[in-house]
Amino acid sequence: MKKTAYLAIFLAVVCGVCGVALAGVNAITAPIIEAMNSVTLADGSYSGSANGFGGPVNVSFTVSGGVITELEISGDSETPSIGGAAIPELQAAILEAGTIEGVDTIGGATLTSNGVFNAIRSALDGGAGSAPVENEPVESEAAQPDESETESTVETIDMTSVGDGSYSGSAAGFGGDVTVSFDVTGGVVSNFAVVGDGETPEIGGAAAESIAEAINTQQDLNFDAVSGATVTSGAIRDAIDAALQGGNGVETPVSDETDGQPIALSDGSYSGSANGFGGEVSVSFDVTDGTVSNMVISAESETPELGGAAAESIADAINASGSLDFDAVSGSTVTSTAIESAINAALGQGE
Amino acid sequence: MKGFLRGIVKENPVFVLYLGLCSTLAITTSINNALGMGVCVIAVLICSNAIISAMRHIIPDEIRIPVFIVIIAALVKCCALLLQAYIPSIYSAMGVYIDLIVVNCIVLGRAEAFASKNGIGASIMDGLSMGLGYTFALLLISLIRQIIATGAIALENPMSGATIFNLTLFPSEFTVSMFGTPTGAFLTFAVVAAVFTVWTKKDSKKAGEK
Numbered sequence: 388m389k390k391t392a393y394l395a396i397f398l399a400v401v402c403g404v405c406g407v408a409l410a411g412v413n414a415i416t417a418p419i420i421e422a423m424n425s426v427t428l429a430d431g432s433y434s435g436s437a438n439g440f441g442g443p444v445n446v447s448f449t450v451s452g453g454v455i456t457e458l459e460i461s462g463d464s465e466t467p468s469i470g471g472a473a474i475p476e477l478q479a480a481i482l483e484a485g486t487i488e489g490v491d492t493i494g495g496a497t498l499t500s501n502g503v504f505n506a507i508r509s510a511l512d513g514g515a516g517s518a519p520v521e522n523e524p525v526e527s528e529a530a531q532p533d534e535s536e537t538e539s540t541v542e543t544i545d546m547t548s549v550g551d552g553s554y555s556g557s558a559a560g561f562g563g564d565v566t567v568s569f570d571v572t573g574g575v576v577s578n579f580a581v582v583g584d585g586e587t588p589e590i591g592g593a594a595a596e597s598i599a600e601a602i603n604t605q606q607d608l609n610f611d612a613v614s615g616a617t618v619t620s621g622a623i624r625d626a627i628d629a630a631l632q633g634g635n636g637v638e639t640p641v642s643d644e645t646d647g648q649p650i651a652l653s654d655g656s657y658s659g660s661a662n663g664f665g666g667e668v669s670v671s672f673d674v675t676d677g678t679v680s681n682m683v684i685s686a687e688s689e690t691p692e693l694g695g696a697a698a699e700s701i702a703d704a705i706n707a708s709g710s711l712d713f714d715a716v717s718g719s720t721v722t723s724t725a726i727e728s729a730i731n732a733a734l735g736q737g738e
Numbered sequence: 739m740k741g742f743l744r745g746i747v748k749e750n751p752v753f754v755l756y757l758g759l760c761s762t763l764a765i766t767t768s769i770n771n772a773l774g775m776g777v778c779v780i781a782v783l784i785c786s787n788a789i790i791s792a793m794r795h796i797i798p799d800e801i802r803i804p805v806f807i808v809i810i811a812a813l814v815k816c817c818a819l820l821l822q823a824y825i826p827s828i829y830s831a832m833g834v835y836i837d838l839i840v841v842n843c844i845v846l847g848r849a850e851a852f853a854s855k856n857g858i859g860a861s862i863m864d865g866l867s868m869g870l871g872y873t874f875a876l877l878l879i880s881l882i883r884q885i886i887a888t889g890a891i892a893l894e895n896p897m898s899g900a901t902i903f904n905l906t907l908f909p910s911e912f913t914v915s916m917f918g919t920p921t922g923a924f925l926t927f928a929v930v931a932a933v934f935t936v937w938t939k940k941d942s943k944k945a946g947e948k
């Protein structure tokens with residue numbers, strides 16, 4: 388009996404000491420954990436990403452009146468039948484609650500669920516790989532000066548200090564490397580092209596195209612980040628910086644022939660290919676008496692409604708004019724540039 | 739030093755002693771998780787071995803297992819709270835497996851088999867050695883699984899989530915996503931354990947011949 392009592396007391400003392408130690412640790416960590424879990428929902432549009440089960444989970448959402456009102460979740464790398472299936476459920480649950488506090492993870496898809504929660508949190512915190520994208524229209528009127536402030540934090544590139552030449556450079560984007568190439572003549576940018584096959588086509592990929600278009604239109608390397616594709620936008624800027632640092636004034640007469648000057652055509656059949664937006668773009672055409680015919684562009688890897696449509700219209704234009712000079716199709720700069728490169732490659736091989 | 743290396747190769751808790759397999763199979767989806775889990779287990783193992791070794795003369799033999807479990811549980815919970823507070827990304831990635839360190843056979847096994855019979859210094863070394871052996875096993879399996887399942891080796895800073903390095907070995911078209919699932923974990927574990935057995939058997943045979 389005495390022995391049993393001793394054992395019970397011993398165990399109780401051990402439990403007591405452990406309990407006190409736990410209480411001590413809890414006292415230190417509880418405020419930090421609580422601060423981390425509470426979310427303050429400031430009005431605005433946000434986007435962010437975090438790791439789910441198989442890769443990044445991206446969210447973009449709108450907060451108005453302190454409640455999440457619109458929410459888009461994309462997690463292409465999640466197991467379709469598990470994490471993929473959980474995404475609509477989560478979306479509904481979060482929209483119903485208006486916040487992520489108290490929303491449970493979906494059973495069997497804990498990592499995907501946590502990925503979504505973390506992505507939303509990181510977006511709200513403005514943490515790594517995310518940023519509050521734009522303010523609500525109501526707020527932005529008052530917040531006009533703020534916006535210009537945030538822009539000025541990005542270093543402006545002084546175009547007058549950029550020497551003439553062809554540049555190219557790359558930097559890590561959202562899903563892989565983003566490569567830019569462009570020509571500078573007298574401080575004016577032309578032929579700006581972005582290749583970022585690793586970017587999500589409908590987000591970063593679309594952003595890359597619109598940035599390339601903006602740069603080609605403004606003929607200036609300074610551009611605004613595209614909302615929802617902050618990482619890709621940043622990568623393009625980094626790639627430009629890398630190009631400016633690396634390729635200072637290196638003259639590469641790659642595209643000089645095609646710039647405005649007619650291409651000398653000898654008769655024959657030509658074919659060539661180059662990398663476009665989503666993959667390889669190949670061209671084939673015949674030249675008879677200096678006139679181009681049978682221009683066929685195959686661009687199956689390009690986004691059908693953008694690059695694919697552009698390839699068709701460029702092929703039509705070339706067949707109609709009988710000349711290889713064509714205007715780049717806006718919105719499909721990368722594909723257009725690729726077609727130009729493919730034609731150059733074809734001419735190079737034909738000779 | 740010999741005793742130290744023993745836990746990593748000859749008595750590797752995972753590949754040779756087959757301890758702590760549940761968490762090994764579950765957590766080895768990425769190098770990041772493996773590292774996080776490994777560091778947690780090392781910390782818990784060293785502390786539990788030290789405390790249990792220090793108390794080995796006063797713990798009554800009849801209730802040693804409950805006492806071990808209470809001590810280990812308290813240490814694991816402390817570890818989990820600290821992780822949740824300071825490295826939340828690892829905490830959320832490992833989820834329930836942090837708490838399950840409590841029932842990780844390695845921790846209780848070393849407490850029972852080593853710490854309750856040896857001095858504090860030796861027990862701490864044993865904890866470090868076994869913990870490193872476990873971490874090594876996790877890293878090896880997760881490296882193989884991550885490469886086959888994603889075609890890349892990626893490591894992130896757990897504090898900021900920033901990518902430390904991301905090396906793509908082959909394009910994603912050639913990845914086998916099954917290796918990201920527990921099935922892949924079993925297969926990888928079986929193959930690595932078999933190789934390990936062949937290797938350690940050869941070693942001991944040689945030693946026997948001498």
